[in-house]
Amino acid sequence: MQGELRVLGACPLDCPDTCSWVVTVKDGRAVGMRGNPDHPYTRGALCVKVNRYLEHAGAADRILYPMRRVGPKGSGRFERISWDEALEEISVRLRAIVDEHGGEAIWPYVGTGNLGYVQGAEGIAGRRFWNVLGASRHFLNICSTAGNVGLYHTNGTPAGMDPETFALSKLILLWGTNTLTSGHHLWKFIQDARAAGAYVVAIDPIRTRTAEQADQHLPIRPGTDAALALGLLHVVLEEGAEDRDYIARHTENWEEFREEILRHTPERVAGITGLPEADIRALGLRLARTRPTGIRATMGIQRHAGGGAALRALSAIPGVTGDWRHPGGGIAYSTSGHVNLNVDTREDLLAKPVRTLVMTRLAEGLDESVKCLWVYMANPMASTSDQNRVRDRLLREDLFTVVMEQFATDTVDYADIVLPATMQIEHMDLHAGYGHMYLLWNEPAVEPPGECLSTTQTFRRLARHMGLTEPSLFDSDLELAEQLLSSGHPSLNGITVDRLRKEGWVRLNVAQPFVPFTEGFPTPSGRLRFPKGPAYVPPHTASAPDGPYPLTLVTPAAHTFLNSTFGNNPELLRRAKGPRVLVNPQDALDRELTDGQRVRVFNATGAFEAEVEISRKVRPGVVASTKGHWRKLSPGGATVNAVVEERDADMGRGAVYHDNFVEVTPV
Structure with missing residues (x-):
């Protein structure tokens, strides 16, 4: 790759905007990135986070090689090993687990770190491999199910x-x-x-x-x-x-x-x-x-x-x-329901029905029946509820934990084997925004550093090493993309892989302006169904608590992180100014808190430390602290999720990150 060229791609992160971007490559190195000015939604702009994506991809703390744990779980101590050594150890352990306990003893824990349909959580991403082994299903409910x-x-x-x-x-x-x-x-x-x-x-x-x-x-x-x-x-x-x-x-x-x-x-x-x-x-x-x-x-x-x-x-x-x-x-x-791709995970490969394990119930679900936890595109040690109990489960010596990652996250510290993962500029993928009406193509701009592999390539190698013969496990990325576009839905008419690779993005084949329900709804009756019975379900914190925790905690997104992605970026960490908790002046006065003071936010589930920001941005009785901080980079070694309970919302077993009682006291 000599000289300079522009490569069209797409942001993979958990954001509705799914930006189209342009990477400038010079002599094989990515030297610039900007939002695609030709894309009708991106309009040339990226966010404060993704503007640092190339810096992040080239960071010195990037994981570049497979590693094996050499210290106690949680210590983050590893030694470099070869891919052959990693695949052999994984293959031996997986075969033994399946033979002794059955495939359901494996929990493939997938997150929203990449929303691609080839490499990421929206699509295939290893699910055929897990079906061949008969692994437990993973219910990815952390984001939007309720x-x-x-x-x-x-x-x-x-x-x-x-x-x-x-x-x-x-x-x-x-x-x-x-x-x-x-x-x-x-x-x-x-x-x-x-x-x-x-x-x-x-x-x-x-x-x-x-x-x-x-x-x-x-x-x-x-x-x-x-x-x-x-x-x-x-x-x-x-x-x-x-x-x-x-x-x-x-x-x-x-x-x-x-x-x-x-x-x-x-x-x-x-x-x-x-x-x-x-x-x-x-x-x-x-x-x-x-x-x-x-x-x-x-x-x-x-x-x-x-x-x-x-x-x-x-x-x-x-x-x-x-x-x-x-x-x-x-x-x-979300516009995801307008995207009618053929996501063929080959459920027919399952020899028998298997159980489903719930993402937001990791502490509860990670009992003795789970012998292998395989984490990819996720950082549950930082991002899931009931952080202390999750840590206790990850410390189990009989739990074989594999993490596919780009950086040494909180979760990596508890792994037995760590596999180096590519970043977006290094692999091929197909994306659809959940906040707009476009399909986007991501062409790899540069070669992966070190020995990093994409999600699909990792599972292809592992399947081959284990001697599996199911042909669909070895489909190439281009073949997977062709399959995704083969649903026959009218919204995909005229959209091909060749066209996407050439143009970078294509609007779904729908009217513009698109007005979806002028003449009916996709319900059995074709009508909108107004709620029956009580239409308001109070939150857990709707009434005053009986115990000693009178404040309602909400945990909004940070401006400088995307979930826990970028939580280790030095410049974005500096801008975030460390964990902070917004407290209304009246609540601060009642507790004799001062601006900038280090406090402990706690309840019966756990505690985390933060710096007080006294502000009328929150009403009396409500405190707020942003998500996305890493546990090991936070004061006191805990984040907001240490105080979030493993409870379900009223529908879809959704998470309850904004529905917890706490108290705030000086450290």
């Missing part, structure tokens, strides 16, 4: 608005989403709408960067979003502004849901949400009178005990107002 299920119950799909149509909205509700930190490319379309007169409201327990820029911020109590949705609809009914024609033609269970709305008066909802009744009425009037209204809700809003019900209630709003008729109307949670 909301997905809630939306499915209402609309028949989690998919909704094309986010680009927010440019046509006249009222925009940014509901439990911090757009300028977690998916900032949408802001350009919001700015277009504002230029045309749109009004923007941020509904969020925290006064985020986004809330600061909105026309109005409503600091709702965490987890009470469904109640607010019902209160706003109460005002819509008072005004007689429901779209009766749309309701009659395209919805079901209206009369029962109407009674539920009428029970949630603005006065009652004010008591639940902590918002002034006047603000609820004012926004309800604005909703009643403004078409189209677009609602943007992302994954943080459903990480509490009533998360599924919250998305059900929010998705009912455009059913009542008829906003689904209009470009710029409806709700946007």
Whole structure:
């Protein structure tokens, strides 16, 4: 690779924007990266995190070779070994486990560190290999399942608005989403709408960067979003502004849901949400009178005990107002449901049905029946609930743990074997954003450093070393990509691997503007299904606790990390300024806390240390501390997840990261 060339690729990280990028390669080295200016959603910009991606890929602490543990589990002490040695040890251990305990004793623990359909969690990524061995299924529920299920119950799909149509909205509700930190490319379309007169409201327990820029911020109590949705609809009914024609033609269970709305008066909802009744009425009037209204809700809003019900209630709003008729109307949670690829994991390779182990119940599930934990695209020691119990389980000497990684994360420290993984500029992949309507191709720009292998190549090598003969285990990356595009769905008409490799990205074959539910929904009846029974499920923290933990903790995304990715980047760590906890001035006064003081945030589950930031960005009774910090780089050796319980949301067994009681005291 002599001279200079530009290579088109795509960001693999867990963000709705899935940016198209351009890598400049000179004499075989990646020397520059920028957002693709030709991509209609990326528009030439990357985020503060991914702007440092090339620096991150070339970092001195990158894992470049296979390693074997030589110290106690948790010590992070390893020796370099060859790939043949690693594959032989893994093969011997896996065969012995399958022979003695059965394939279900293996837990393939996959995360969202890469959302590719070839190399990452969205697609194939080793699942055929695990099916041949009969390994336990892994339920990847950490991110969005409660909301997905809630939306499915209402609309028949989690998919909704094309986010680009927010440019046509006249009222925009940014509901439990911090757009300028977690998916900032949408802001350009919001700015277009504002230029045309749109009004923007941020509904969020925290006064985020986004809330600061909105026309109005409503600091709702965490987890009470469904109640607010019902209160706003109460005002819509008072005004007689429901779209009766749309309701009659395209919805079901209206009369029962109407009674539920009428029970949630603005006065009652004010008591639940902590918002002034006047603000609820004012926004309800604005909703009643403004078409189209677009609602943007992302994954943080459903990480509490009533998360599924919250998305059900929010998705009912455009059913009542008829906003689904209009470009710029409806709700946007995830566009993944519009992506109809053929993800063929070859479930027929399973010799018999196997159990399912739940990602967010790692401490509970990692009992004596699990003999091998295989972690890839995940850092559960930093990212999952009940951190202390997870650590105790990972210390088991009889647990054979393999981690495929790029850096020595908290989880790597507990591995028996570590396998070096490629980064995005070093392998091939196919991507689809869950915040836009495009497929993107990632062409490798440079050769992998050291002995790093892609996910697919690692499993191909291991299958060959183990003597497995199932042909589909050895499909090339290009063959896998061709299979993904072979579903025959009309949205993929005209989209081929050759075209993607040439152009870098292609819009799904849908209308523009795309208005998905003007004439019906993908439910059995073809109608939107309004909730039956109580539409508001209170969070765990809805009532005052009986014990000594009176504060509600929420754990939002950091501006400088993406989950725990970049949590070891020196410059981004410097900008993050270490773990901090936002405390309202009244709560700080009650506890005699001072700004900048080191405190202990704790409950019966665990504790972590942080620096206090006294701020009115959080309401009294609520504290906030960002996720993404690594345990071993944090004071006291713990992160926010040390105080998060292993509990389930109301639907889909979703996580409850924003629904925990704590107390805060000086260290």
